[in-house]
Amino acid sequence: MSTLVIADHDNSELGSATLVAVTAAQKLGGDVTVLVAGEGSQAVADAAAKVEGVAKVLHADDAAYGHGVAENLAPLIEGLAGDYENIVAPATSMGKNVMPRVAAKLDIQQISDIIAINDDGSFDRPTYAGNAIATVKTSDAKKVITVRGTAFDKANAEGGSASVEAVSGPGDSGKTEFVSAEIAESERPELTSASVIVSGGRALQSGENFEKYIEPLADKLGAAIGASRAAVDAGYVPNDYQVGQTGKIVAPEVYIAIGISGAIQHLAGMKDSKTIIAINKDEDAPIFQVADYGLVADLYEAVPELTSKL
Template identity: 70%
Template sequence: MKTLVWVEHDGSAIKDATLNAVTAAGKLGEVHLLVAGQGVGAVAEAAAKIAGVGKVHVADDVAYAHALAENVAPLVAQLMGHHDAFVAPSTTSAKNIAPRVAALLDVMQVSDILSVEGPDIFTRPIYAGNAIATVQSSDAKKVLTVRTTAFEKAAAEGGSGTIEPVATTGDAGLSTFEGSEIAKSVRPELASARVIVSGGRALGSGEKFRELIEPLADKLGAGVGASRAAVDAGYVPNDYQVGQTGKIVAPEVYVAVGISGAIQHLAGMKDSKVIIAINKDEDAPIFQVADVGLVGDLFKLVPELTEKL
């Protein structure tokens, strides 16, 4: 099988999620990458160095400068004439592109796969991760999104793929880029952080969230996350949300502060290597998955913990 992997990048560097998708694609057969954008020569060169990559298709056009799904999807569909599967990480951008590709190819998308059991058999979570479904696709062309936490990252160096320009499909005229507001932080991104400190609604306010969670995260060199309840209450922006409708993470250490452990939140972090929970309710569901549980008043315990680090 020939598999085409969508390379997610910021115009200059490849995002880590792509490396996980490459590992998944490698289990299907020959791996080709698609780098689309404007002025993406350096990205293509970096992509060719990823271990296990045979070929890098480069579409350099102003139409792909902002990775608008309406423009990228026809390009992918065109390239699928020579590929058997399209693989993309389960990121916000890729989840915007993949369904459009599936629609153009008139096939079923298999979302958020956890493993590749065969050329047409995959596993994926259902019921917020409480059950794992084994899915067999009878479609000639496969469209897959990959849960990145389920696959190791491919080595970013050591490959020797060839770079090949491809014909572009241009601007579909269905959407235009008006602008973006990108949150910037000196802390690690949630998707790639080794340690994450998350806060819940029990913190009571955005001020308390910043006062308690951020100093602890800084001491640990951690990324900062939050439960949906904390986000909905306006304590922090949406991009902090960890959970089924937020970011799926699997850091080495996950510290949950004032988070009860609703199913929606657990679905996004239960694959963490070590889970530490701080909550005053000893019956909170979070303690059922926690490796270390601390029952008590977070307003006393968190500052004490931060001070001792």
């Protein structure tokens, strides 16, 4: 059994979610090949070749693949799919964009956002915002799978010595044109890869309070900043801060939830965190049901005191 893993990257660095997908691919059995499709992405291909457990790297270097346009990537993957029984990608924006098109072109059902691979060939995946786990199995001979980025351990980024083979595909489909991308830049760690996250909720009441209470604590901890959907919808912070079912799925070593009630949609995005710390003045807030440590207190008093003691 052989598996093709579609690498998520920015043409210069291999995305950490790809390492999770490699671990899942190894659990499927057989050889693991990684496809790096991009523009000027030799460094990514070389990094993929060093990942432990990878047998081969396919490198498609073409301007058509430089921005991850699904209409261009899908035909490339379709052309390579015949040699593999499983096609796996991380459930990132790239994976969610490209893989449904690949599955449609191959006329098979996609298995999305898996969190476990079972011995009987079935897969577990969350549903109803993580409130239930569905066990699914397919009769398709070939499987198209996306993997939740917090569900498996990351494969070791060093220790492998895979060969790198150049491949090509149809190139630009002519159906979609990449115009531009506006990417938020921050000196803080990226939310989905941060080891510590400090998140604020609607109780912060304003963007100014995020700056006054959340940012100093995050600075002391070297943490990324997250937020609940309520805080994002209220305009306190940008959309890319949102953690939850309709935001980003995270699983840091430490997740500090401040003024977040703990609606199921938010819990779906952070409940796999190793240690969860909650600060909320409502002792009945649902967040305390998943928290390892909870403090029933007014955040406006507790957070500055916590920050001052670090």
